[in-house]
Amino acid sequence: MIGGWLRRVIDHDIFYSFTRSPVTVLAALMTLVILISSILAPCLTPHDPFNPASLNIMDAFTPPVWVEGGMWKFPLGTDDQGRDILATIMYGNRISLIVGFLSVIFSIVIGVTLGMVSGYIGGWLDAVIMRLADAQLTIPSILIALMVDGIARVSLPRELQNEIAVYVLIFSIGIAAWPQYARVTRSGTMVEKNKEYIAAARVINVHPVMIMLRHIIPNVMGPNLVLATIGVALAIIIEATLSFLGVGVPPTTPSLGTLIRIGNDFLFSGEWWITIFPVVALIVLVLSVNLIGDWLRDTFNPKLR
Amino acid sequence: MSLLDVEHLRVEFPTRHGVLVAVDDVSFSIDEGEVLGVVGESGAGKSITGLAIIGLLERPGRIARGTIRFEAQKINGLPKEAMRRIRGAKIGAIFQDPLTSLNPLYTIGRQLVETITTHNDLTLSQARGRAIDLLNEVGISAADRRIDSYPHEFSGGMRQRVVVALALCANPRLIIADEPTTALDVSIQAQIIALLKRLCRDHRTAIILITHDMGVIAEMADRVAVMYAGRFTEIGPLRDVIKSPKHPYTVGLMNSIPIISHEIEELPHINGSMPRLHEIPPGCAFNPRCSRAVERCRVERPDFMPTGNPGQMASCWVFDKEIGNDGNGR
Amino acid sequence: MTETAGNGAASPPLLEVRGLSKYFDISRSWLKRILTGQPRMVLNAVDGVSFKIERGETFGLVGESGCGKSTVARVVVGLYHPTRGEILFEGRKMHGRSRGTMQAQVDCRMQMIFQDPYASMDPRWRVRNIIAEPIRAFKLAKGRSAIRQRVAELLVQVGLSPQDGEKYPHEFSGGQRQRISIARALSINPDFLVCDEPTSALDVSVQAQILNLMKELQRRLGLTYLFISHNLAVIHHVSDQVGVMYLGRLCEVAAKRTLFNRPQHPYTRLLLDTVPDLDMTNRQRQPVGGEVPNPINPPPGCAFHPRCPDAFDRCSIEAPQVRSSEETLVACHAVEEGLQ
Numbered sequence: 001m002i003g004g005w006l007r008r009v010i011d012h013d014i015f016y017s018f019t020r021s022p023v024t025v026l027a028a029l030m031t032l033v034i035l036i037s038s039i040l041a042p043c044l045t046p047h048d049p050f051n052p053a054s055l056n057i058m059d060a061f062t063p064p065v066w067v068e069g070g071m072w073k074f075p076l077g078t079d080d081q082g083r084d085i086l087a088t089i090m091y092g093n094r095i096s097l098i099v100g101f102l103s104v105i106f107s108i109v110i111g112v113t114l115g116m117v118s119g120y121i122g123g124w125l126d127a128v129i130m131r132l133a134d135a136q137l138t139i140p141s142i143l144i145a146l147m148v149d150g151i152a153r154v155s156l157p158r159e160l161q162n163e164i165a166v167y168v169l170i171f172s173i174g175i176a177a178w179p180q181y182a183r184v185t186r187s188g189t190m191v192e193k194n195k196e197y198i199a200a201a202r203v204i205n206v207h208p209v210m211i212m213l214r215h216i217i218p219n220v221m222g223p224n225l226v227l228a229t230i231g232v233a234l235a236i237i238i239e240a241t242l243s244f245l246g247v248g249v250p251p252t253t254p255s256l257g258t259l260i261r262i263g264n265d266f267l268f269s270g271e272w273w274i275t276i277f278p279v280v281a282l283i284v285l286v287l288s289v290n291l292i293g294d295w296l297r298d299t300f301n302p303k304l305r
Numbered sequence: 306m307s308l309l310d311v312e313h314l315r316v317e318f319p320t321r322h323g324v325l326v327a328v329d330d331v332s333f334s335i336d337e338g339e340v341l342g343v344v345g346e347s348g349a350g351k352s353i354t355g356l357a358i359i360g361l362l363e364r365p366g367r368i369a370r371g372t373i374r375f376e377a378q379k380i381n382g383l384p385k386e387a388m389r390r391i392r393g394a395k396i397g398a399i400f401q402d403p404l405t406s407l408n409p410l411y412t413i414g415r416q417l418v419e420t421i422t423t424h425n426d427l428t429l430s431q432a433r434g435r436a437i438d439l440l441n442e443v444g445i446s447a448a449d450r451r452i453d454s455y456p457h458e459f460s461g462g463m464r465q466r467v468v469v470a471l472a473l474c475a476n477p478r479l480i481i482a483d484e485p486t487t488a489l490d491v492s493i494q495a496q497i498i499a500l501l502k503r504l505c506r507d508h509r510t511a512i513i514l515i516t517h518d519m520g521v522i523a524e525m526a527d528r529v530a531v532m533y534a535g536r537f538t539e540i541g542p543l544r545d546v547i548k549s550p551k552h553p554y555t556v557g558l559m560n561s562i563p564i565i566s567h568e569i570e571e572l573p574h575i576n577g578s579m580p581r582l583h584e585i586p587p588g589c590a591f592n593p594r595c596s597r598a599v600e601r602c603r604v605e606r607p608d609f610m611p612t613g614n615p616g617q618m619a620s621c622w623v624f625d626k627e628i629g630n631d632g633n634g635r
Numbered sequence: 636m637t638e639t640a641g642n643g644a645a646s647p648p649l650l651e652v653r654g655l656s657k658y659f660d661i662s663r664s665w666l667k668r669i670l671t672g673q674p675r676m677v678l679n680a681v682d683g684v685s686f687k688i689e690r691g692e693t694f695g696l697v698g699e700s701g702c703g704k705s706t707v708a709r710v711v712v713g714l715y716h717p718t719r720g721e722i723l724f725e726g727r728k729m730h731g732r733s734r735g736t737m738q739a740q741v742d743c744r745m746q747m748i749f750q751d752p753y754a755s756m757d758p759r760w761r762v763r764n765i766i767a768e769p770i771r772a773f774k775l776a777k778g779r780s781a782i783r784q785r786v787a788e789l790l791v792q793v794g795l796s797p798q799d800g801e802k803y804p805h806e807f808s809g810g811q812r813q814r815i816s817i818a819r820a821l822s823i824n825p826d827f828l829v830c831d832e833p834t835s836a837l838d839v840s841v842q843a844q845i846l847n848l849m850k851e852l853q854r855r856l857g858l859t860y861l862f863i864s865h866n867l868a869v870i871h872h873v874s875d876q877v878g879v880m881y882l883g884r885l886c887e888v889a890a891k892r893t894l895f896n897r898p899q900h901p902y903t904r905l906l907l908d909t910v911p912d913l914d915m916t917n918r919q920r921q922p923v924g925g926e927v928p929n930p931i932n933p934p935p936g937c938a939f940h941p942r943c944p945d946a947f948d949r950c951s952i953e954a955p956q957v958r959s960s961e962e963t964l965v966a967c968h969a970v971e972e973g974l975q
Contacts, residue, residue: 016321127664196755197765200819203712203747204772218759346838347809462926490699491865495909495922517838520911524920544915561843563872564913565895571850572872574843578808 017299027291034285038093045087050252055082064273077273079262085273088259089281095255096285099169100236104228106174111181112224116212118182119189130186133179141176145238148172149247162250169248173235180231181224188220229293233286240282256282306377307334308511309358309479314371316350316357316535318582325582327353327366329535332609337478338509340502342526342543344519346579350535351515355481357381358513359396360388376478394424397472397510401484403464406471407456413440413467414452417474424475439470444500462493469500476508483515498524519562523547528616531555534580534590537609541617551612552619553595589621597623647726648687649827649859650711654720657681657706661931678931680706682883683720685957688876690826693853693860695874695891697867697906701930702880704863708831711861712747724827743773746820750832752812756804762815763800766790769823789818794848810841814848821852829861834869846873867910871895879903882930882938884954889963899965901943937968945969 018024037044047054059082063070070077076085118129136144152168153161161168192198192215201211236256242248243257251258256278263275316328328350335341343351356362358373360380373381380391392398400406408416417436421427427435433452440448443466456464465485472480482501486494502525505512514525522529523543530540531552539552550556557575577594580586586593592602601622609618610625662668662675681703688694696704709715711722713729722729724745746769749755756765763786769775776782787797793814804812813833820828833849834842850873852858864870870877871891878888879902887900898904905923912918925942928934934941940950947969955966965971 196749196751197757199709199714200747200749200755200816201768202714203742204769204823205742206768206772215757219757346840460926460929490927491867491909492699492905492923493926495920496924499920499922518911519839520913523911523913523915547913548915558840559913561840562913563843563846563868565868565871565907565910566914568871571847572843574847575840576844578810578841579838 018295021295023291024295027288027295030284030288031292034093034288035097037090038097041087041090041094045084045090047084047087049083049087049091050254057082061271063271064277076277077271079274080266080271085277088254089256089278092254092256092259092278093281093285095166095249095253096236096239096282099166099173099239099249099255100232100289103170103173103235103239104177104231106170107177107231108181108224108228110174111178112185112217112220114178115182115185116189116216116220119186120193120208120212120216126186129182133182136176137179141173141234142238142241144176145169145172145242146247148175149242153247162252165248165250166253169239169242173238176238177231177235180227184223184227185220188223189216192216192219226293226297229289229296233289233293236282236286236289256285308337308339308376309335309513310372310374311354311358312372312374314354314357314373315369316353316362316366317369318366320365322583326585327535327582328357330371331532331535331537332371333530333537333540335479335511335513338505338511339528340505340512340514340526342514342516342522342529343532344516344522344529345532346517348534348579348581349532351532352483354532355398355483355513355515359392359398359481361392361398390424393420393477394475395478397475397477397480399465399468399472399480399482399485401487403461403468403488404456406468407464409456412453412455413459417452417467417471420471420474436470436474439473440467442473442504443467443470444496445470461489462496465489465493465497466500469497469504473504473508473510477510479511479513480505481513481515484517485514486521487516487518494521495524501525519547519559531558534585535582536590536606537620538591539617539619540609541612541614545614545617549614551614551617551624552591552621553597553623554591555619557594646690647723649690649692649725650688650861651723651726652687652707652711652720653685653723655681655684655707655710655717655722656719657703657710657715658718676931679883679933680930681710684880684883684885685720686876686878686885686888688827688859688861690859691853691857692875693862693873695862695864695870695877696880697864697870697877698880699865699906699927701882701927703883703930704880705831707880708747708829708861708863712745712829713742743769743775743823744825745827745829746823746825747829747831748813748816748820748833750835752809752816752836753804755816756812756819758804760803761800762790762802762804762807765804765815766800766819766822769819773823775823785822786818789822790815792821792852793818794844808841809837810844813837813845817845817848817852821856824856825858827859827861829863831863832865833862835864835866842869849873867906879906882928882933884938885957885964885966886939887963887965887967888957893962897961897963899960899963899970900967901945901969902939905942937966943969945974947974 042048059074059078060080062074062078064077065072065075074084078084114129118126149168149172198211198215201215239248239255240257243255244261246261248257249255259278260275263278267275311334312332314328314331315326318325318327331354333341343354345351353366357368362368368381372379375391375395380388407413414433414436417439418429418432421432421435422429437448437452440452445451445463445466459467486497489497498521501512504510514522516522526543528541529543529546531538531546531554533554539546539550539555546555547559550559560573561575563572575594580590588603588605589607592598595602599622607620607622609620612619612624657680659678659680660675661678663673684707686694696707698704706715710717763783766786766789767782770782770785776785786800790797790799795811795814807815834845837845846869853860862870862873874891876888877891877894879886879900881902886902887894887898894903895907898907908920909922923942923944928938928941936951936953937955940946943950949968955968955971957964957966958971960970
């Protein structure tokens with residue numbers, strides 16, 4: 001059965017156009033490498049860079065291996081505490097990827113549900129939800145994430161904050177992004193709703209909720225997936241920004257943004273590698289995901305026409 | 306000398322599954338003022354033939370072989386600019402959907418004037434006068450007022466009349482009409498058909514009428530060509546092809562059309578359906594569905610052969626030896 | 636089996652439509668109306684339509700765009716609630732969908748076949764699930780193997796093979812998809828099928844196959860059809876009784892032969908004149924001018940009067956009522972006053 005499914009995927013036009021675009025294949029490979037390396041980080045790194053016990057202050061400020069004074073043990077050098085930069089990047093990728101994916105999933109769940117209900121039922125419910133979406137879209141998502149995050153900080157007890165900071169982050173970034181999924185789902189729902197297979201289901205008295213779940217959702221997810229891929233990249237950037245500003249993840253579980261901030265202090269004193277490599281890692285990650293999203297959008301477009 | 310000569314036209318579409326042949330060795334000619342109906346089911350390749358003649362084939366489709374001669378000049382393979390001058394001035398086009406044939410953002414007056422001045426040397430006011438004349442000619446009342454209306458302010462039938470007017474702007478010698486009445490109500494269809502017939506007579510314009518609707522052909526055409534899987538299966542004068550079709554496909558097609566004057570319990574039909582482009586069988590494309598197929602039909606593709614009726618040709622091996630003795634009509 | 640309209644029968648007709656009207660409120664949203672001062676706009680899609688269909692019969696409903704025939708179909712099958720009038724199935728009133736068990740019993744006796752073979756099936760579902768959806772909705776079979784068997788039977792019945800159940804809709808041609816639609820409709824053993832232009836999107840030779848299939852199924856399973864089309868030749872081929880609609884109203888209802896041989900309403904005559912001359916009799920057509928008016932602003936009185944060759948002053952004031960004339964029901968002042 002898996003073999004059959006796999007054969008269908010490979011035979012599909014989408015896969016064919018994928019293999020035809022070398023940039024996209026490269027981007028996909030990059031993303032895969034980053035994904036695997038972050039999952040397997042504990043196995044690949046010599047030590048957990050955020051475990052203070054494993055650090056040796058004597059290793060601090062080691063330059064990358066190709067500069068004089070570098071060593072293979074720390075291929076990209078170390079920071080002010082003796083943490084291996086490569087290891088911190090791999091661990092930082094974890095946070096970025098987790099926050100990126102989970103916040104997008106959260107947005108999709110809210111956005112698709114609201115958009116579908118809005119498009120299917122119409123009327124004043126549609127008007128209310130869409131005006132809500134419009135209102136939220138006037139505010140940049142970073143600001144919204146900041147606001148939600150700030151409210152959470154103020155209202156939650158201090159001990160709890162560090163523990164659930166990642167979830168708060170996922171929540172705030174997720175909330176910031178739902179309107180676009182809602183809009184796209186709403187227009188897709190409105191198109192599908194008028195098609196005759198929905199009428200055929202209504203003729204046999206299928207409940208509207210079942211119609212939405214079993215007929216409409218599979219047929220409107222296409223554009224949502226495109227948005228989701230680009231949304232992951234955006235979520236990663238927002239998270240990095242918030243962490244850079246110091247209001248994202250707690251310093252005990254640093255993400256790429258935190259690393260960039262830490263390294264910022266040393267940029268002009270000669271230890272450039274502490275900032276530059278996390279920056280490059282962030283760019284590579286975001287670019288790869290974005291390129292996949294671009295290709296998805298281009299592939300889906302002629303089909304949608 | 307005929308107005309348009311198409312010889313051995315072949316249109317191909319290279320795809321990842323191989324090369325698909327949409328039009329396979331099609332030849333015909335049209336005289337001035339004649340209406341040639343090209344009829345066939347969907348996927349037969351009739352629209353592609355029209356597009357190839359007028360030079361609007363979209364990539365990756367291309368004319369792989371053959372010649373198209375218009376007024377004795379070869380027009381396939383002309384550079385784009387030269388083709389553009391012929392298109393519109395000498396060859397006009399009417400497509401199926403009047404809604405998408407007109408630009409919704411401009412008044413019809415502006416679209417008409419633009420087309421007129423592109424192909425004629427007239428001042429703007431002269432062009433406007435000609436546009437009003439054209440609108441009158443296609444039956445739009447109060448043309449001098451309605452010339453400044455937008456397409457969405459017209460009904461479907463009126464819009465199609467505007468499209469006909471647009472096609473006539475530069476007095477073309479040939480009009481390619483691709484399903485011009487399919488999107489319209491039956492009573493409006495009758496009006497548009499009458500209009501096209503009258504204009505064709507008055508201006509001595511030839512028309513290639515592409516449609517799947519035999520009824521429209523019966524009301525308008527002088528000659529009919531039947532298309533199947535990218536090939537012409539039969540061509541001949543209207544009356545002959547409809548009343549005494551020779552090719553088994555045409556026979557089956559005509560028999561399957563319900564007619565009010567005959568009341569029958571079961572419509573004779575042809576089993577199966579037209580093969581898709583990548584599944585065309587060797588030999589005669591119709592042979593798997595043909596009740597009269599012989600071994601030769603499965604192997605060798607038949608050319609056009611005379612059938613005994615003057616001017617009526619069919620590509621069927623049945624007529625190879627039994628000329629004049631065969632071809633049972635209805 | 637064929638009863639002329641107006642005669643009573645021992646048992647009630649399978650379907651009776653009485654005074655059916657359906658109005659759609661197409662006004663713009665409340666806010667926009669307040670701001671632009673526009674009044675409410677109502678579209679009278681169907682206006683006072685009545686007819687009967689006897690068991691085993693095919694009733695053909697014919698008309699051009701905007702005449703309301705598709706709306707009638709959708710009200711009959713329950714997709715819309717009638718604004719006025721009532722629908723009686725076997726003599727019992729129907730109240731619209733999803734209200735109580737009696738409704739469910741009636742629901743599964745009635746099914747619908749749609750026009751567009753491409754939009755009438757969920758492109759993401761396998762064919763066997765598409766056909767099984769009504770079976771599952773009405774719980775008419777239990778267990779996966781029972782359902783699969785029934786689906787296989789249905790596929791064979793409509794001329795496809797049981798293996799086709801594993802495929803997806805896009806792997807089939809238009810004609811084959813209509814067969815699948817028919818299989819889906821038949822899966823719950825309905826008595827009554829509403830067919831909304833089932834062959835209009837198909838090529839002529841495929842249309843012949845589907846029409847033959849539908850007739851054979853009607854004979855074998857004792858089905859009753861409400862058949863909607865704009866193609867008079869097709870209506871002539873399938874129907875026992877025919878109703879002609881124009882702009883929401885019924886113009887004429889008669890048995891097929893009566894309608895086609897002795898049409899009374901001027902619009903019926905117009906429609907018959909537009910049928911192409913495939914017999915090559917060189918019949919001269921006189922296409923009547925004008926177009927179907929906008930249903931939002933119908934002409935006063937009789938909706939057809941601006942295009943009618945027999946119109947006189949009463950026609951622009953008063954809408955004609957349906958009256959019996961010889962064996963036909965006609966709504967026309969000229970016919971009523973014998974002015975033809």
